[in-house]
Structure formats: C-alpha cells, structure tokens
Amino acid sequence: MTAAQAHFDATHGALIASGAWHADAASALPTLEGQTVRILDGTAITQLDTNGAWLLLNAARPQASDPMPELRGFQPRHLSLLNLVAQHSASTAAQIEPPRAGLRASIGRGTLAIWGHVTGLVNFVGQLTVELALLMGKPENWRWRELGAQVSAVFVGAIPIVIGMLFLLGVVFAYLLGDQAQQYGANIFVVDGMLLAILREISPVIVAVLVAGRTGAAITAQLGTMKVTEEIDAITTLGLSPLAVLVIPRMVALLIALPLLVFIGDIAGIVGGMLVAQQQLDISPHMFMDRLTDVLRLKTLLVGIYKAPVFAVFIALIACRMGLSVTRDARSVGANTTSTVVQSLVAIIILNAIFAVMFVRLHI
Amino acid sequence: MSETVIDVRDVHTTLGGNGIHGGLSLSVARGEVIALIGSSGTGKTVLLREIIGLLKPQAGQIELFGQAVWDSTPEQMNALRRRFGVLFQDGALFSSLSVEDNVATPLFEHTELPHPLCRQLARLKLSLAGLPADVATKRPSELSGGMRKRVALARALALDPELLFLDEPTSGLDPISARAFDKLIRLLADSLGLTVFLVTHDLDTLFSIIDRVIVLSDGRVLGSGTVAELKHIDDPWLNDYFAARAPKGETVDGN
Numbered sequence: 001m002t003a004a005q006a007h008f009d010a011t012h013g014a015l016i017a018s019g020a021w022h023a024d025a026a027s028a029l030p031t032l033e034g035q036t037v038r039i040l041d042g043t044a045i046t047q048l049d050t051n052g053a054w055l056l057l058n059a060a061r062p063q064a065s066d067p068m069p070e071l072r073g074f075q076p077r078h079l080s081l082l083n084l085v086a087q088h089s090a091s092t093a094a095q096i097e098p099p100r101a102g103l104r105a106s107i108g109r110g111t112l113a114i115w116g117h118v119t120g121l122v123n124f125v126g127q128l129t130v131e132l133a134l135l136m137g138k139p140e141n142w143r144w145r146e147l148g149a150q151v152s153a154v155f156v157g158a159i160p161i162v163i164g165m166l167f168l169l170g171v172v173f174a175y176l177l178g179d180q181a182q183q184y185g186a187n188i189f190v191v192d193g194m195l196l197a198i199l200r201e202i203s204p205v206i207v208a209v210l211v212a213g214r215t216g217a218a219i220t221a222q223l224g225t226m227k228v229t230e231e232i233d234a235i236t237t238l239g240l241s242p243l244a245v246l247v248i249p250r251m252v253a254l255l256i257a258l259p260l261l262v263f264i265g266d267i268a269g270i271v272g273g274m275l276v277a278q279q280q281l282d283i284s285p286h287m288f289m290d291r292l293t294d295v296l297r298l299k300t301l302l303v304g305i306y307k308a309p310v311f312a313v314f315i316a317l318i319a320c321r322m323g324l325s326v327t328r329d330a331r332s333v334g335a336n337t338t339s340t341v342v343q344s345l346v347a348i349i350i351l352n353a354i355f356a357v358m359f360v361r362l363h364i
Numbered sequence: 365m366s367e368t369v370i371d372v373r374d375v376h377t378t379l380g381g382n383g384i385h386g387g388l389s390l391s392v393a394r395g396e397v398i399a400l401i402g403s404s405g406t407g408k409t410v411l412l413r414e415i416i417g418l419l420k421p422q423a424g425q426i427e428l429f430g431q432a433v434w435d436s437t438p439e440q441m442n443a444l445r446r447r448f449g450v451l452f453q454d455g456a457l458f459s460s461l462s463v464e465d466n467v468a469t470p471l472f473e474h475t476e477l478p479h480p481l482c483r484q485l486a487r488l489k490l491s492l493a494g495l496p497a498d499v500a501t502k503r504p505s506e507l508s509g510g511m512r513k514r515v516a517l518a519r520a521l522a523l524d525p526e527l528l529f530l531d532e533p534t535s536g537l538d539p540i541s542a543r544a545f546d547k548l549i550r551l552l553a554d555s556l557g558l559t560v561f562l563v564t565h566d567l568d569t570l571f572s573i574i575d576r577v578i579v580l581s582d583g584r585v586l587g588s589g590t591v592a593e594l595k596h597i598d599d600p601w602l603n604d605y606f607a608a609r610a611p612k613g614e615t616v617d618g619n
Contacts, residue, residue: 026481050524051523094484
C-alpha cells in the first residue's frame with residue numbers, strides 16, 4: 001500500500017494526488033491558500049474511500065457551491081465514489097464553533113438553575129401533598145411491602161457504617177477534648193462536653209450526611225434509570241401514581257429510619273468517648289455512666305433526634321425529585337445523582353444553622 | 365476467485381452448559397451481501413459476537429481478512445477493528461453525545477484528524493445514511509427508532525470499513541422504513557464495494573437485497589445459497605419459515 005501524496009501544480013491549477021486515500025491522508029494535502037483548483041488528477045490513486053474522496057473534494061472546492069473541478073484520470077470505481085460524495089457534500093460545510101459562555105453568562109445560567117431547583121422543589125411538594133391527602137382516605141392503597149423493603153434498605157443497611165463512623169468520631173472528639181481538659185484538671189467535664197456535642201450536633205448532622213450520600217444517591221440513580229427505561233411511564237399507564245408507588249414509601253422509610261439511626265449514632269459516639277476516657281483520663285466506665293446520668297437531660301437527646309425527620313424529608317424530596325426529572329440519557333442520570341448529593345448536603349447545613357439559631361432564641 | 369473475507373472453521377460454543385455451536389463452518393467472499401437466518405436460540409447473535417471478537421468460542425478458528433481473531437495481539441486486533449463496522453440491534457448509540465459526535469467518535473479515536481474535520485466527515489456519513497442535515501446536533505433520545513438505526517449505520521461506516529456487520533437491521537421498524545433501510549444497505553454495499561454480513565428474521569430483506577443466505581440449525585450450517593435454492597432443502601423449520609410469507613397479491617384482494 002503506497003502512502004497518500006498530493007501536490008499542487010500552479011501553472012495548470014491542478015491538484016495531483018497519488019497513493020491510498022483514507023481518512024489519515026489529510027496531512028498529505030498541500031496548503032492551497034486561495035488558489036483555485038481547476039483540475040483534480042487521480043491517475044496514480046491506488047485506493048480511495050469516502051473519507052479520502054471527501055478530503056480531496058473539500059480541498060479542491062472548500063464551499064459546496066464552488067464549481068466542481070475537472071476530474072481527470074480517475075478509475076471508474078473511484079469516479080462514481082467521488083460523484084456520490086459530491087452529491088452529499090452540501091451538508092458538510094464547516095460549522096462555526098459556538099462562542100464559549102463568558103463569566104456573566106455562566107453566573108446567570110447558574111442562578112437560573114438554582115431558581116429552577118427551588119421552584120421545582122416547591123412544585124413537587126405541592127404534588128406530593130395532594131397525593132398524600134388522597135392516600136390518607138384510602139389506607140388500602142399504601143404500599144406496605146415496598147415500605148418494608150425501603151426501611152430495610154435505608155435503615156438496616158446503614159447501621160454498620162453509622163456505628164463505625166460515630167464511634168470513631170466519638171473517639172477523636174473525646175481525645176481532643178480530654179487533652180485540653182486534663183491541663184485544668186477538669187477530666188470529668190469531658191463527659192458533659194461529649195454529650196452536648198455528640199447528641200446535639202455531630203450525630204444528627206453526620207448521620208444525615210451519610211444517608212444523603214448513601215440513600216439519596218441510590219434513590220436518584222434508581223428512579224432515574226427507571227425513567228430512562230420507561231418503567232415510570234409503565235406505572236402511570238397501569239393507572240398507578242408514581243408518587244404513591246415510589247416516592248411516598250421512600251419518604252416514609254427515611255422518616256422512620258433517620259431518627260433511629262441518629263439514636264444508634266448517639267450510643268456509638270458515647271461508647272467511643274467512654275473508651276478514650278478510660279484509657280486517657282482514668283475515668284472508669286462506671287464513673288462515666290454516673291456522670292452521664294447526672295448531667296444528661298432529655299432535652300439534649302431530643303434536640304438531636306427532632307432534627308432528623310426534617311433532614312429526612314428534605315433528603316427524600318430532593319432525591320426523588322431529581323430522580324424523576326432525569327431526561328432519557330445516561331449522562332443526566334449521573335448529573336442528577338451528583339446534584340442530589342450536593343443539594344442534600346447544602347440543605348442539611350442550612351437547616352442545621354437555622355435550628356441552632358432557633359433553639360438559642362427559644363432558650364432550649 | 366475473489367478473496368475470502370470471513371472464514372469460520374469448526375467452531376464449538378457452549379454457554380451456561382448449553383451447546384450452541386457444534387462444529388460450525390462458513391466463509392464469505394469479498395463483495396457478498398450475506399444473511400444469516402435460523403430459529404430463535406440457534407446462536408446467530410452469538411456467532412456474530414464471536415466473529416467480531418466480543419465472545420470467545422470454546423474451540424475452532426475464526427479469521428477476518430486472513431487474520432485469526434482470537435490469536436491476535438491487541439494491536440493487531442485494533443488494526444482489524446478499523447476494517448469492519450458493526451450495527452448493533454438497538455443501535456447502541458452513546459446517549460450522552462450528540463448524533464454528530466456519535467458518528468465522529470471512531471474518527472476521533474482512530475485517526476489524527478482535527479475534531480472539526482472529523483465532524484464534517486461525520487456529517488457526510490449521516491447524509492450518506494439518508495438523514496437530513498438538522499439531526500446532526502440533536503441527541504439520540506430525540507430521534508425516532510428508524511433514524512437511530514440510520515445514525516448507527518452512519519457510525520458503523522465512519523472509518524470506511526470494508527466489511528459491515530448488521531444485527532437485525534430492520535427489527536422494530538415499520539415495513540416502509542424497513543424496506544427503505546434495505547435499499548440503503550444495498551445501495552451503500554454496491555457503491556462503496558462493501559461486504560455485508562447481516563443477521564435477520566425479515567423475509568422481505570432476504571427476498572430483496574441478499575446475494576446468499578446461510579441457514580443455522582442445531583449448531584451447524586444447514587444450507588447456504590440463494591432463496592430459490594434454499595426452498596429445495598427439506599427441513600421442517602425452513603418450510604414453515606418460507607410458508608410464513610403470504611404469496612404476493614393474496615392479501616390485496618378484498619372480500
């Protein structure tokens with residue numbers, strides 16, 4: 001196979017090509033710089049395919065409206081291929097790349113996207129409320145089996161990771177706190193600090209973040225894939241509401257699971273702290289429990305656990321809405337899953353800040 | 365005698381404990397348009413996947429352009445892949461890319477051409493596949509089934525292969541689109557000098573555009589030849605198969 005070659009004969013205005021012309025032959029074309037090609041000579045061309053034919057034609061007449069050059073010396077097979085390509089070359093005009101969006105356009109588009117998420121969420125809440133109101137009157141329409149499966153997936157599956165994470169956080173927190181407290185001989189107050197931090201802030205927020213990453217992403221990916229494969233449409237056609245069948249069981253499952261997980265996280269965190277207290281601060285588990293019963297007020301525990309259902313509702317709303325708003329391609333499943341996790345984390349942080357201010361104002 | 369493009373010799377395949385192919389042999393010469401038929405479950409698609417190097421048979425030899433598919437180095441196999449194009453049953457378009465980029469992807473990956481030039485060549489292929497210019501910037505999800513098949517055909521043709529594999533090209537299309545697609549395949553095969561190997565259930569395709577039909581049955585080649593030649597083979601499945609097509613004109617008359 002001879003390599004493709006081409007040169008331009010300026011006296012006759014002839015582009016003379018030889019060798020095997022494939023897609024890779026583009027680099028063999030000479031630069032023509034505005035000179036018109038009147039003759040295309042293919043006497044020495046050994047092989048030609050549509051890519052090669054298009055490259056030659058495009059070099060000879062950059063615009064499809066330009067006059068066709070005289071084709072000289074081509075084999076009949078190559079000639080018919082050139083004619084076929086010439087017929088179809090009207091649609092191959094060079095495309096102007098759209099200009100890249102500037103900073104202001106990006107900010108504008110981002111703002112509109114955030115506004116779209118907010119209005120979309122409000123709209124979704126409305127639909128869901130109507131659906132819930134309809135379901136309230138008809139307990140037989142509740143999907144108990146689906147609810148059970150969801151609770152098992154959201155709650156039981158998350159127990160090991162919640163225990164592991166909060167235990168280690170308890171260890172780290174007690175260790176750092178103990179290090180400071182020891183300098184003032186205030187060892188026993190580590191228990192007070194631990195309880196306040198773990199029960200009020202660390203456990204609810206960390207568990208919500210974990211569930212948003214674990215369950216929220218899973219919900220969006222699952223509903224999104226169901227949307228792509230038209231399963232959601234099938235549910236609608238069967239006379240069922242996707243909200244009742246898919247969304248409400250997931251939301252109720254999260255509502256049940258999250259407070260329970262926070263409670264489990266509380267215990268794991270305290271056990272972690274207890275362990276460090278014994279090793280580092282000479283506070284025996286017995287003393288630790290004694291101090292715990294002295295200082296722990298029910299309020300501290302409940303503040304943490306009350307936050308959980310609110311986080312749960314937001315995670316479920318965001319995850320289900322993003323899942324159902326997937327368009328029919330693989331890219332949007334990925335994009336919406338990412339968006340679910342980001343939106344959930346932002347929602348958790350904002351809600352937690354609102355709670356903190358609110359509880360202080362209410363003197364709780 | 366023209367060159368042999370596909371050569372399958374004595375292939376044995378077992379999938380999940382079921383014997384699929386037991387000593388299957390066939391060969392295809394350059395420039396032929398071949399159809400592979402057989403009842404469901406006779407391993408037509410499995411054979412296609414073995415020929416294009418996606419599934420390894422337990423025993424036997426498969427050669428494309430005289431090169432063994434299953435004994436080549438990855439570099440040799442990649443060079444071989446440039447010489448054939450595949451149209452999968454459901455198109456298998458990349459849903460996250462535009463139509464134009466779908467067709468240009470083989471050019472992006474296998475040539476050193478600048479991307480705008482690849483896109484121009486992709487538009488040429490789309491036009492050859494009979495698609496209007498405005499589909500180029502759409503996404504596959506915005507197209508009808510017949511258009512998706514045409515885009516998939518354009519992608520299979522992107523590198524100007526010498527050999528084209530089509531897995532049930534007309535399934536899921538209405539009869540009018542299916543016939544138009546048949547004509548397009550024949551037109552491209554003739555004008556580009558392609559060898560075409562297609563798996564089909566569509567009798568109309570067999571009667572209109574095929575040079576030679578290969579029938580698979582019980583893991584072997586039952587027969588091969590033109591449709592007229594195959595009608596002489598006395599096989600219950602084949603008899604039923606050809607009987608399924610109503611004689612022309614019968615359904616036209618009203619009552």
